[in-house]
Amino acid sequence: xxxxxHLLALVGTTxxxxxxxxFKPLQRLWPALFRxxxxxxxxxxxxxxxxxxxxxxxxxxxxxxIVGAATSFLSLLADAVLLKLLGSPEGES
Numbered sequence: 001x002x003x004x005x006h007l008l009a010l011v012g013t014t015x016x017x018x019x020x021x022x023f024k025p026l027q028r029l030w031p032a033l034f035r036x037x038x039x040x041x042x043x044x045x046x047x048x049x050x051x052x053x054x055x056x057x058x059x060x061x062x063x064x065x066i067v068g069a070a071t072s073f074l075s076l077l078a079d080a081v082l083l084k085l086l087g088s089p090e091g092e093s
Contacts, residue, residue: 006054007070014041014075015082019089037079038072045071 017023018037027034034040048054049067056063 003054003056006048007067007074010044010048010054010067010071011041011074011078014044014071015078017044018075018079038076041075042068042072044075045069 014037017040018027018035023034032039033043045054046064046068048071049056049064050060052060052063054063054067056066058066
């Protein structure tokens with residue numbers, strides 16, 4: 001249950017990075033990373049796995065890969081669901 005909560009927190013963090021107005025300067029600086037929920041989710045999850053925030057039970061490198069992949073997929077899924085339910089954020093195409 002704790003790992004599920006951590007993964008949901010990572011998805012939330014990813015969506016804040018990708019959709020949050022506070023990160024607009026970063027999104028303009030590097031749009032390929034900071035405007036893509038799957039891309040940003042990979043790196044958010046990999047950092048969490050590497051630093052031991054979410055532990056899968058392997059070494060930190062493998063944890064980073066596994067958590068990065070899971071966060072990437074879940075962030076993409078959450079972003080798609082939110083886009084379908086709420087539509088595109090104002091000012092974006």
